[in-house]
Amino acid sequence: xxxxxxQIAWExxxxxxxxSLLTMLGVIIGVAAVIIMVAVSAGTEATIADRIETLGxxxxxxxxxxxxxxxxxxxxxxxxxxxxxxDALAIRSSVKNITGVLVERNSTxxxxxxNVSSDGVTVVGTTIDYPEIRGLTVAQGRFLTQxxxxxxxxxxxxxxxxxxxLFGEENPxxxxxxxGTVKLYVMGVMEEKGxxxxxxxxxxxxxxxxxxFEKFTPAMFARFAGNMVNTITVQVxxxxxxxxxITQIEILLAKRHDATMEDLPFTVRTQQExxxxxxxxxxxxxxxxxxxxxVSLVVGGIGIMNxxxxxxxxxxxxxxxxQATGATPGDIRWQFLTExxxxxxxxxxxxxxxxxxxxxxFNQLGSMRTVLVPNSILLAxxxxxxxxxxxxxxxxxxxxxxxxxxxxxxx
Amino acid sequence: MTADAxxxxxxxxxxxxxxxxxxxxxxxxxxxxxxxxxxxRAGEFVAIMGPSGSGKSTLMNILGCLDRPTKGSYxxxxxxxxxxxxxxxxxxxxxxxxxxxxSYNLLPQATALQNVLLPMVYRRNGRISQxxxxxxxxxxxxxxxLTDREKxxxxxxxxxxxxxxxxxxxxxxxxxxxxxxxxxxNLDSRSGxxxxxxxxxxxxxxxxxxMITHDAENAGHAQRxxxxxxxxxxxxxxxxxxIPVEG
Numbered sequence: 125x126x127x128x129x130x131q132i133a134w135e136x137x138x139x140x141x142x143x144s145l146l147t148m149l150g151v152i153i154g155v156a157a158v159i160i161m162v163a164v165s166a167g168t169e170a171t172i173a174d175r176i177e178t179l180g181x182x183x184x185x186x187x188x189x190x191x192x193x194x195x196x197x198x199x200x201x202x203x204x205x206x207x208x209x210x211d212a213l214a215i216r217s218s219v220k221n222i223t224g225v226l227v228e229r230n231s232t233x234x235x236x237x238x239n240v241s242s243d244g245v246t247v248v249g250t251t252i253d254y255p256e257i258r259g260l261t262v263a264q265g266r267f268l269t270q271x272x273x274x275x276x277x278x279x280x281x282x283x284x285x286x287x288x289x290l291f292g293e294e295n296p297x298x299x300x301x302x303x304g305t306v307k308l309y310v311m312g313v314m315e316e317k318g319x320x321x322x323x324x325x326x327x328x329x330x331x332x333x334x335x336x337f338e339k340f341t342p343a344m345f346a347r348f349a350g351n352m353v354n355t356i357t358v359q360v361x362x363x364x365x366x367x368x369x370i371t372q373i374e375i376l377l378a379k380r381h382d383a384t385m386e387d388l389p390f391t392v393r394t395q396q397e398x399x400x401x402x403x404x405x406x407x408x409x410x411x412x413x414x415x416x417x418x419v420s421l422v423v424g425g426i427g428i429m430n431x432x433x434x435x436x437x438x439x440x441x442x443x444x445x446x447q448a449t450g451a452t453p454g455d456i457r458w459q460f461l462t463e464x465x466x467x468x469x470x471x472x473x474x475x476x477x478x479x480x481x482x483x484x485x486f487n488q489l490g491s492m493r494t495v496l497v498p499n500s501i502l503l504a505x506x507x508x509x510x511x512x513x514x515x516x517x518x519x520x521x522x523x524x525x526x527x528x529x530x531x532x533x534x535x
Numbered sequence: 536m537t538a539d540a541x542x543x544x545x546x547x548x549x550x551x552x553x554x555x556x557x558x559x560x561x562x563x564x565x566x567x568x569x570x571x572x573x574x575x576r577a578g579e580f581v582a583i584m585g586p587s588g589s590g591k592s593t594l595m596n597i598l599g600c601l602d603r604p605t606k607g608s609y610x611x612x613x614x615x616x617x618x619x620x621x622x623x624x625x626x627x628x629x630x631x632x633x634x635x636x637x638s639y640n641l642l643p644q645a646t647a648l649q650n651v652l653l654p655m656v657y658r659r660n661g662r663i664s665q666x667x668x669x670x671x672x673x674x675x676x677x678x679x680x681l682t683d684r685e686k687x688x689x690x691x692x693x694x695x696x697x698x699x700x701x702x703x704x705x706x707x708x709x710x711x712x713x714x715x716x717x718x719x720x721n722l723d724s725r726s727g728x729x730x731x732x733x734x735x736x737x738x739x740x741x742x743x744x745x746m747i748t749h750d751a752e753n754a755g756h757a758q759r760x761x762x763x764x765x766x767x768x769x770x771x772x773x774x775x776x777x778i779p780v781e782g
Contacts, residue, residue, distance in 0.1 A: 128656050139644060445640045448601065449704070450629015450657035452622040528601045532640060 133462040136435065137470075147431040148471030150424025151511065155475025155504040156482055157420055161413035162500035163483040167493035169406040171322065176399050182363065183257070185398060186215070186356040186373060189391045205381065205389040209333060209351040212251065214380060215358060219372045221365040224253030226357040227333055231340045235329065236302040237290040245286060246328040247303060249336025255314070257359045260325065265297035265312030268332050272311075276334040280308040284316040285326035303331070306339050366394060414500075418507065424471065425511035432464050432519035436526075443523055444531025457524035464516020465509065472508030476501055547610075548712055548743045549575035549598065554607030554617075556593050556766075567593035569766035570607065575745065577711075580738040582754035583747045585763035591747050592716075594763065598745060599632055599714045600624045612711045629657045633705025637717035639697045641689040641704075648672055648685040651703045658708060675703045679733055695726030702733055713737065715746040719753060731756055 137144045188207055209227055216225040228250040235245045254260070255267050263284065272279050280301065287296045287310075296310045308331065317325035331340075337351045360369045370392045377383075377390050393401075436443070443456055451459075479501070483494040556568040567590045575581055585591045596602040597609060600616055603624070608617045612631055616624065633654075634640070641650050651672040655662075663671070676685055679699040689697050698718060705713055715734065719727035735756050738744055746757060754760050755774070762770040 132656075135644070441640070442642055445642060446653070446657070447625060448599070448628060448634050448640065449654040450625055450708075452625040452657070454622060455625075455657055529596050532601075532636070 129458055129462050130466075132459055133466050136439075136459075136463045137466050143431060144467060147427050148424075148467055148474065150427040151421065151468050151471030151508050152424075152475040152478060154417060154421030154424045155472050155508050156478035158414060158417035158504035158507070159476065159479025159496070159500050160482045160486070160494070161417050162410060162497050163479075163494035164486065164492055165406050165410035165413055166495040166497050167487075169403060169410075170495050171493050172402045172406070173399055174320070175322070176395055176402070181395075182360045182366070183395045184358040184360060184366070184369060184373070184392055185395070186211075186358065186377070186390055186392050187354060189389050205383075206352045207354070207356060207390060209337070209353055211377060211380060212353065212356045214376060215356060215373055218376060219358070219369060221361045221369055222358055223361055224257050224359040226251055226253050226257050226359070227353040227355070228254070229333060229336050229341075229353060231336065233304045233340065235286070235290065237296075237299065240290050242286065242289055245303075247336070247340060248328055248330050249333040249340065250330055251333055253359070254330065257357060258325075260317055261315045262312050263315040264295065265310070267312055267314075268330060273332040273334050276338055277332060278306065278308045278335065279311045279332065281312040281314060281330040282310055283314050283324075283326040283328045285324075286329055287313040303329075304340060370394075414503075417504075421504075421507050421511055424508075425468070425515040428464055428467050428512060429515035429519060431467075432460060432516055433522070435463070436460065436519050436523045439523075440526060440531050440534040443526050444528050444534065447526070447528035448532060453524035456526070457520045460520035460523045461513070461516050464520065465512040468508050468512025468516070472505045472512075475508065476505055479504065546577040547574060548577050548579075548612055549573060549745070550608075550610040551598075552608045554597070554604045554609060556590075556597065556602070557605045567766055568597070568604070571763075571767060573761070573768070575743065577743050578738075578741050579759060580734075580744045580757045581746070582757035582760045583745065583763060584749060584751075584754055584760060585769070586749075589763040589769075590766040591763050593766075595714060595716055595745075595747050598712075599634060600627045625657070626659060629654055630660070630708060631711045633702075633708070633710040633713045635698070635701055635705050635713065635715040635718045637720040639689070639694075639701045639721075641697060641700060643689055646686050646688055647676060647681060647692075647700050647703075650689070650700055651676060651707055653704060654708045672703070672707060675706055676700070678706075679703045693726065694722050695729055698722060698726070698730050699733065702730070702737075706737075711743065713742055713744045715744060717748055718746065719748075719750065727753075 186207065188205070212225050212227045215222070228248055231247045231249070232244050233247050234241060234243045235247075236242075248254075250268070251273060252268050252270055255262065262281070265281070267281055268279065271277070280303065282290070282296055290296065290301065291299065296313055299310050301308055301310060314325070319325070358369065358373065360366055373392050374385060374388055374390075378385050378388050381389065383389060446456065446459075480496060483496055486492045486494045551571060551573040553570045553572055554568055555566070555570055558565045558567055569590075571590070571594065583591050583594065593602070597604055598611075600611065600619075601624075603619070604617050608615055610616070611627065614627065616627055619627065642653065645653070648669070652668055655668050655672075673685060676682065679702050681696060681699055681703065684692065684696065689700065692700065718734065719730050722730060731753055734744060734746070738756075744757075746753070748754050758774055760772045760774065761768055762772075
């Protein structure tokens with residue numbers, strides 16, 4: 125009996141192949157959309173988590189707080205709400221239980237060595253604790269020193285592949301390079317690190333942040349920005365002293381910027397807090413996307429109901445013939461419900477194929493990182509089935525309630 | 536005649552007592568059947584005649600378990616169907632009744648074999664294997680002269696062939712009653728004769744047949760002719776020997 129019901133339903137679906145395909149399209153798109161959207165947001169989440177984790181361990185991040193006045197608003201009395209390199213230096217010299225302080229400002233510039241040149245190199249202006257906090261080691265020569273920073277020395281440390289691009293087999297240490305219009309001496313080359321969370325550590329170079337402020341910040345921008353930094357990263361000895369360090373930093377900054385602890389224009393957050401905030405953001409983003417996709421599933425379901433109603437009307441005579449030869453209302457109901465289910469499940473299956481394939485394609489194209497979430501596949505496919513039953517029931521019931529005499533007379 | 540041999544064992548197939556059917560159309564009540572009583576025994580070939588509006592279609596629908604009487608009782612092969620629900624009626628139709636319609640009522644997209652197998656799909660008891668069914672359907676098609684046509688669809692066949700396919704479908708479940716509603720109404724006279732010939736031979740082999748017709752010649756094949764008028768039996772004539780079919 126089940127075999128026959130399936131066969132009859134299949135005949136019904138395959139009789140109008142184009143129509144069935146178009147009907148399924150709503151469900152296909154809905155299911156694929158749910159899977160792809162969840163995969164994209166899961167991918168974004170994973171990228172953010174990776175990035176934050178590869179920043180180092182036991183870190184605190186000091187950054188500008190968002191306030192009604194906006195970042196950089198000048199307070200009365202001339203003191204500034206801007207976070208500066210001087211704040212970083214103050215933290216480094218007076219806060220206890222910390223192992224390093226890092227600030228960075230990046231710029232993209234053309235680099236030349238002899239007659240070899242490379243465009244669009246990321247030049248990172250930073251401080252001496254950078255390798256320690258980011259887990260990098262120097263392969264040749266040395267990294268930046270405090271003296272380099274204090275003297276705004278014209279020195280640079282190259283990433284592994286950048287050094288190879290510029291100097292080939294030659295030893296770069298002690299050589300001269302031209303960055304933008306400024307001549308720098310190469311002091312060292314970093315160990316190979318590779319690409320971590322979309323950042324190619326081997327293709328960049330490092331200069332003292334003081335040099336970055338002085339030479340590589342556009343003049344008109346420098347007037348406003350000065351030695352302003354976005355974030356000061358502080359590495360703490362261990363988890364236990366984290367809270368104490370936060371308090372020390374807050375007191376120090378409050379004093380330096382003439383602010384009270386209550387309306388401090390800065391926030392000091394731990395790595396975990398940032399991960400949690402990001403997770404919460406992507407979580408709500410993901411559920412929003414899932415809802416949008418779910419709406420398209422419902423629209424697909426309405427499409428199925430619509431076409432099933434048309435089908436019941438078109439096949440009234442057939443229903444009458446089946447009733448005359450012994451089909452009960454239950455048999456007829458099952459037949460049409462099976463047909464609706466077949467449409468929605470086939471659509472669901474094609475949607476899963478499309479969704480998984482689409483996610484894979486996004487990954488391959490490199491434009492977006494996607495992570496397939498198995499639950500989203502189950503959810504999408506299950507919703508497709510539920511949509512089939514829900515929207516198939518009314519037409520199936522309508523078919524089952526047909527009067528055999530009327531149905532047989534139907535033209 | 537074998538028909539005589541069968542009527543020697545007079546088991547009642549149809550027993551209709553004081554049956555009334557009233558249709559409500561808005562405020563108007565239309566009395567289609569007005570206290571009709573009928574007794575048809577196994578193996579009988581009965582023709583029902585009457586002008587349009589006489590209630591013969593309504594009677595046919597009720598005898599075919601497609602509808603229920605408003606009042607009175609109808610027993611088919613010993614089962615009172617007048618109080619049955621829609622599902623139970625469907626079971627009775629599938630098991631005990633074979634329909635032959637004026638317009639054949641075949642599934643247009645199904646092959647001859649699939650059409651003939653249709654009543655088997657909905658059979659609840661005594662189900663047989665797919666293979667046995669196919670064998671049975673093939674032999675039934677052969678019996679109505681449609682050997683080698685099992686893969687053909689109704690469109691690819693003549694009216695006479697389609698009606699023979701419908702007869703094969705009516706026979707497949709070995710029903711207690713064959714109900715034919717103007718079986719030759721859509722056919723030319725030659726095909727019509729062929730169909731009557733088949734019905735005649737079915738009757739000879741002991742089938743119980745009730746046929747609605749307004750064709751006096753067709754009615755001549757029946758043993759008994761019931762004339763309806765205004766929802767009542769107006770006249771009943773018994774023909775001791777049915778006219779043999781020509782050719």
